[in-house]
Amino acid sequence: MVMIGLQGTTRQITINAMIDSGATEDFIDNGFCSKYNIRTTQAKTIREVYLAGGRPRTIGPITHTAKVPMDIGTHTEFAIFQVAKLPNHEVILGMPWLKQHSPRIDWGKGKITVESERCTTWCLKESPTVSAIPEDEAREENLKVEFSVAQSKKDQQVKVKKLDPQAKILTRGSAQAAGPDLYANECKTIQARGQEVVQTGISITPPRGTYSRIAPRSGMAVTHQLAVNAGVMDSDYTGEIKAVLDNMGNQDYQGKNGDGIEQLMTEKIVESDCYEVRTLKKTNRGQQGFGSTGTSKAQICEISARAFGKFYRRPDTTTGILKYSKKEGRISLESVNISTELAIKSGKYQKQRKLEELVP
């Protein structure tokens, strides 16, 4: 067998492939394709496949093909595989591949050399020889790859424990749902404008480097005006998840056991420490607080500087523009920051000027 690299849509996969002159096609396992996001396309015609000896095998029929970038050592190509149900292998390089690239195989030394004219012209970067791997060793390595991928997927999962056998476990509304739904494990009425803590009967451990947050479900927010409060859960909290729900509506919410009340978000965090400094890095925004963002662009839009917006410099060096508010029917002086001032100035002269010329 030989080690190959395949480029899935999300990641590069290294796997050992079988070189088999008895295979009439180059094959890739369909389960392997879906597991590693290797894109497959529907074949124009459905075909039965035959291995050496002409016996139809259970690996077919072939309905899909996969065209995937493949490396063998420094030999790179776009390989086309027939997608089949392979019982013992992930990838089989059969006769088509062997014919196309005419590798020289030294079975004794376990060396595969691709040095055909086609390969030296099209496929190769450097040395054309790669080492073959004994089948047992190769299959064990492949299992290890699969195990480590499965393990890393498992490490990213949320562990859920039922505290009450009747509790409903989290479920995803759809495959791409941002978070799985969280269910109430009690009947509780939340009065209009009231707040209640609702039990879920489960506890969780989120993956390392993440924390969990209870977030509203849009359906509950729209239909029942239910909002969630205090949703952040520390990752080392292993007690029961309880949702603090506010009924913002004017009608009581008759909560039932098993209601999908909220959703559970798993979010990445940086576990950062704090330390004291004398100064903080300057920013454009500076100390402007609530409601200060999202207004500066509008200022520039409304200037129409030629008409009535003109610069104004007060003794305390606060700069502003005169602005007419159509809604309120009045003219006011609004302060602008230095970058807005420069933007207006360069606009006024209809050309870009050096900063040194603009800064007073």
Ligand SMILES: [Zn+2]
């Ligand atoms: Zn080649």
